[in-house]
Amino acid sequence: MDIEMEMVPLAHYLFLSATLFVIGVVGVLVRRNAIVVFMSIEIMLNAVNISLIAFDRYLSLHDGQIFSFMVMCVAAAEVSVGLAIIIALFRNKPTINLDEFNIMKS
Amino acid sequence: MEPITAPAIDLVSLAPVLVLSVFGIMVLVTDLFIGKDKSVLVFISLTGLLMGAISSLAKYNLPVHSFNGAYIVDHLSVFFTFIFCISSALAILVSVDFNKREGIKVGEYYSLILFCTVGMVLLASATDMIMIFLGIEIVSISLYVLAGIRRNDPKSNEAALKYFLLGAFATGFLLYGMTLLYGSTGSTKLVMIASAIRNGGVASEPLLLMGVVLLIIGLGFKVAAVPFHMWAPDVYQGAPTPVTAFMAVGPKAASLAAFYRIFSEAIPQLSPSWEILLCVVSVITMFVGNLGAIMQTNIKRLLAFSSVAHVGYLIIAIIAKNSLSSSALMFYMLTYAFMIFGTFGIVILLGRKGDENLEIENYSGLAYKHPVLALSMTIFLLSLGGLPPLAGFVAKFFVFSAALKEGFLILVIIAVLNSAVSLYYYLKVIVFMYMKDPVKEFDITLSPMTLFVIAISIFGTIQLGIFPDSIIALAQAN
Numbered sequence: 001m002d003i004e005m006e007m008v009p010l011a012h013y014l015f016l017s018a019t020l021f022v023i024g025v026v027g028v029l030v031r032r033n034a035i036v037v038f039m040s041i042e043i044m045l046n047a048v049n050i051s052l053i054a055f056d057r058y059l060s061l062h063d064g065q066i067f068s069f070m071v072m073c074v075a076a077a078e079v080s081v082g083l084a085i086i087i088a089l090f091r092n093k094p095t096i097n098l099d100e101f102n103i104m105k106s
Numbered sequence: 107m108e109p110i111t112a113p114a115i116d117l118v119s120l121a122p123v124l125v126l127s128v129f130g131i132m133v134l135v136t137d138l139f140i141g142k143d144k145s146v147l148v149f150i151s152l153t154g155l156l157m158g159a160i161s162s163l164a165k166y167n168l169p170v171h172s173f174n175g176a177y178i179v180d181h182l183s184v185f186f187t188f189i190f191c192i193s194s195a196l197a198i199l200v201s202v203d204f205n206k207r208e209g210i211k212v213g214e215y216y217s218l219i220l221f222c223t224v225g226m227v228l229l230a231s232a233t234d235m236i237m238i239f240l241g242i243e244i245v246s247i248s249l250y251v252l253a254g255i256r257r258n259d260p261k262s263n264e265a266a267l268k269y270f271l272l273g274a275f276a277t278g279f280l281l282y283g284m285t286l287l288y289g290s291t292g293s294t295k296l297v298m299i300a301s302a303i304r305n306g307g308v309a310s311e312p313l314l315l316m317g318v319v320l321l322i323i324g325l326g327f328k329v330a331a332v333p334f335h336m337w338a339p340d341v342y343q344g345a346p347t348p349v350t351a352f353m354a355v356g357p358k359a360a361s362l363a364a365f366y367r368i369f370s371e372a373i374p375q376l377s378p379s380w381e382i383l384l385c386v387v388s389v390i391t392m393f394v395g396n397l398g399a400i401m402q403t404n405i406k407r408l409l410a411f412s413s414v415a416h417v418g419y420l421i422i423a424i425i426a427k428n429s430l431s432s433s434a435l436m437f438y439m440l441t442y443a444f445m446i447f448g449t450f451g452i453v454i455l456l457g458r459k460g461d462e463n464l465e466i467e468n469y470s471g472l473a474y475k476h477p478v479l480a481l482s483m484t485i486f487l488l489s490l491g492g493l494p495p496l497a498g499f500v501a502k503f504f505v506f507s508a509a510l511k512e513g514f515l516i517l518v519i520i521a522v523l524n525s526a527v528s529l530y531y532y533l534k535v536i537v538f539m540y541m542k543d544p545v546k547e548f549d550i551t552l553s554p555m556t557l558f559v560i561a562i563s564i565f566g567t568i569q570l571g572i573f574p575d576s577i578i579a580l581a582q583a584n
């Protein structure tokens with residue numbers, strides 16, 4: 001019972017997750033280095049994982065844990081494809097600054 | 107402690123997914139043992155798609171729920187599976203000659219199309235948010251690779267990078283939306299979410315609504331609705347042309363099917379909150395799509411903006427969410443598949459190695475040199491614009507009448523006005539083909555497979571326009 005009392009409330013976790021998510025979003029929008037943008041996206045996905053697990057723990061559910069595993073698997077697959085794309089890109093043009101990729105304009 | 111009982115697994119309901127996966131792997135393995143000529147792979151993947159389409163009929167007495175309510179075989183999913191198999195088959199057929207010409211000699215190309223189809227089938231049949239997420243990711247990851255399949259072409263690379271970064275960004279929003287929906291209702295299953303909302307089992311109303319908004323953002327990115335469409339023109343232009351055609355039809359149809367399912371099955375009770383939001387998205391999608399297309403000089407960018415506009419019309423079907431609108435969605439996507447593959451087939455025919463002839467100017471005088479091609483292009487463009495008696499008209503009519511039935515009069519008026527605007531840029535291409543003198547010599551190789559796709563597409567566009575009854579009956583049989 002004591003442990004229950006001392007537990008950090010759910011809202012704190014949700015707040016942490018929302019903050020991380022916003023940091024990720026701002027990172028994607030502001031940074032111009034492809035790898036850093038990529039990292040920011042990973043932060044967004046992990047922010048989601050935090051809320052999934054927090055919901056599970058506090059509402060005594062289980063689906064969210066499975067969901068978070070799926071998120072991790074998919075994130076890993078995405079990383080491999082994403083890095084492959086960046087490497088292919090780098091071979092043709094030795095830069096990863098996103099502003100320099102603008103050969104297509106209307 | 108209770109013993110854990112193994113859940114009942116009904117693999118038969120998963121038949122199209124399994125068949126397509128097996129054929130996808132078969133393509134990969136066969137690729138190891140053959141040389142530079144990839145015709146065998148084309149044959150295997152087409153067989154796989156045919157088998158996939160047939161196996162989707164494995165279940166009768168629809169709807170069948172399986173995997174603990176995470177998967178459903180119902181009318182919508184079977185019809186969409188057919189659309190996916192048709193569109194992937196057309197994409198493969200249209201790629202054969204293009205790949206030979208452009209020197210795309212990788213066998214993975216075909217297996218990626220098959221795996222992408224697997225994702226689409228999952229997406230149209232999923233009734234659980236985890237499954238919907240997995241479906242979307244299978245589709246997206248395959249498409250990132252397909253968009254960048256020409257590794258040495260900077261345009262293709264750039265398209266892949268842009269698609270990848272924005273797609274992954276959108277995934278974040280989608281996931282956060284799903285998480286908030288899950289947290290506030292306590293379930294990831296669409297039916298359970300609906301019942302929680304109906305019975306007042308919602309833990310926190312604001313979280314739920316925030317989740318819905320984030321879902322709209324995430325799905326909006328995936329279907330390229332304005333204001334989340336900025337990736338579409340660049341990716342459509344940079345990706346190899348058959349891939350562009352493929353991603354304009356199949357994945358878009360799949361995302362719209364999931365969009366429809368989430369909004370009509372999980373959160374119909376909240377429709378007063380999201381209806382107005384989707385109305386706004388739909389209206390600006392139509393306007394930005396159509397006005398953007400007017401200014402384009404590149405045919406692939408023009409078609410990209412036109413496909414954005416079409417998403418605007420299709421969101422109307424989601425807003426209406428009655429039984430008529432689900433069949434309208436199916437019918438629209440089927441006709442759209444024919445129109446798009448026909449148009450892109452001609453775009454591919456007009457190109458040659460090293461010079462793809464993608465400017466609208468390059469179409470000047472096509473009617474004098476190749477009257478049949480120009481006539482086919484005219485049919486496809488007019489159908490995209492929604493002129494009777496072609497399929498595009500029936501499809502639009504169907505969507506709009508579904509919305510009128512629910513009383514969205516103003517929305518329908520705006521949509522009709524927009525399709526009138528869209529005729530402007532479709533007619534512009536036709537004017538170039540028929541009324542201008544050629545700027546340079548046409549050097550067209552009439553490749554048989556591409557011509558075959560164009561012939562099928564013309565047949566589909568005219569058949570569905572003049573005699574739509576049988577297909578409409580199929581789409582409506584609930």
